[in-house]
Amino acid sequence: MNYRELSLLFEKLVKNECTEEEADLLLKLLSDRSYDGMFRQLAEKQLQQTAHGESPNDASEESLNLKLEAILNSGLPAKKINKKNVRHLYKWYAAATMLLFLAIGAYVFKKNRPANLVANNHQQKITFGGNKAVLTLSNGQKINLEDAANGAIAAQSNFTITKTKAGLVVYQANASGEGGSAASAAPLYNTITTPDGGQYEVVLPDGSKVWLNAASSIKFPAQFAADKRLVELTGEAYFEVTKVFIPQKKVNKFEKMPFIVLSGRQRIEVLGTRFNVNDYREENSVKTTLLEGSVKVNTLNGDGQQTSPLSAMLRPGQQADLDRGNIKVSAADTASATAWKNGFFQFDNEDIYVVMRKIARWYNIDVDYRGDMRGKVFSGVISKYSNVTEVLKMLQLTGSVSFTIKERKITVL
Known part of the structure; x- marks a missing residue:
């Protein structure tokens, strides 16, 4: 030819x-x-x-x-x-x-377009998510980041908090302030929370970047302590941690300042690296996927205290799966783990409940089930910015499920 x-x-x-x-x-x-x-x-x-x-x-x-x-x-x-x-x-x-x-x-x-996807005019109300989040300052003030104008939106602890044209929040040290140096005795904590149907990116006071998935939150001080950087996470987030060096006491040398992520069931220690954490409470396990650098994953008990000796060191391309207090380390599909950040759903042999929870969080919908869903697993990829009916059609191509849509509720049949 x-x-x-x-x-x-x-x-x-x-x-x-x-x-x-x-x-x-x-x-x-x-x-x-x-x-x-x-x-x-x-x-x-x-x-x-x-x-x-x-x-x-x-x-x-x-x-x-x-x-x-x-x-x-x-x-x-x-x-x-x-x-x-x-x-x-x-x-x-x-x-x-x-x-x-x-x-x-x-x-x-x-x-192979399926013909039996039932939908009505109410489906037009189901739109995909976007950059939506609420910033809660240490004094309790709440700022809706979707509605806030670009530019400076608040100031705290020698930092100016700015919303950029690209739709992210940046903590910038003031010229007259010390910025990322030793924090005060009473740190001022901020929290950024995304709703169902929301996502957001924030640049922390140390320059580290965090992408929050839907229904997630991150709590952090407006100025980090002198010896460590600690944040608290719920839900899912992708981190790009900046290396920060602090002077050692009584010697003319510097050491790396650790970056610590506390989530509901684990504690992660890093220095400078890229990784993804998925710790939604409704999911059975916590997944930490490392793309670059190294991280140490430790289990936490119900009181949020570190337990011993369950811990694991990850190398790039590995994933730690924490389930019922046990940690399993295996080779990771990093593209799949970070698909949400890059704008699409990727399902890898996942059961219908996990799949629909991802869809529900992004489209802010309710899901109901009719019939036996055991053994119904799916693999596929589609843009997160597709109409919800297109996502459901992809799942329905398997022939194992069908859907009805009424107002903001999807029923799986």
Whole structure:
């Protein structure tokens, strides 16, 4: 097949105009290394058209940024896509090749679109989440961050609290203050809380960044202590911790200041690193996933005190799973663990209850179940910014569940 013929075929797929035979042929050619150059040109051309608003499909900017790992686990038929054959495509231009996979996904979904998803006009009230959170200052004052104007919104302990145009909260040291040096005897604690259907990013007083998932909160001092940085977490958050050095007493040397995360069931000690913590109370286990650096995970008893000797050191690419006081360390799918932060749902052989809790938190909905749900597990990926019906349709493709929507309640059948 020459370039012109392949180009016409690719264009038909992007427009969802392919026949089943044509789609199968294109997928077969994708696994043939001799067509690498042609596919690269087509993908880059399509990306350029998208950048200029000329794309015939509706791929959003978030869709173009989906990671290949998530696409490869999107639930498309395994016989259609061979991981080994497409991994080398990612080396050229990841964003460009996403268009091809999105087009394939659109074709497969259109062909297998379920017909029995029941919905009514009330579904229009169910919108996806966004940057929503409430900042509670040490004096009890609450600031709705969604409604707050950009710029300085409060000041505390030699810090100015600012909301940026990008929609995040930043703690900035005042020029006349000491900033991140020794804190006062009575630290002033702030809390940022996201509701169902909310998420938010904050830059802490030490420069560390935290992304909060829906229905989560983080409590921290407006100025950290002289010897440690301690925050308290509920729900889920992704951390990028900044390394901070403090002078050792009586010697001309510096030591790293530890960063400690306390959640309901565990204590994490880090120095400078990137990791994700999932500690929703309604979930059976706590999952800590390390992307960079090192962390030490310790179990806590019901009184919030550290227990011994249950602890684990994690290396990059590992996950600690804390369940009923026991810690299991295993290789992690970091893309899956941080999918929520990057704008999409990723389900990896998860049961219907876990899946629907994720959906409920993001769309701020209630969920009811009818019938036996045992053994119903799902794998797939879809943008968090899709209409909720599109997410449910993806789940329904398995044929094991169906849904009804009434006002803000989804019933699983």
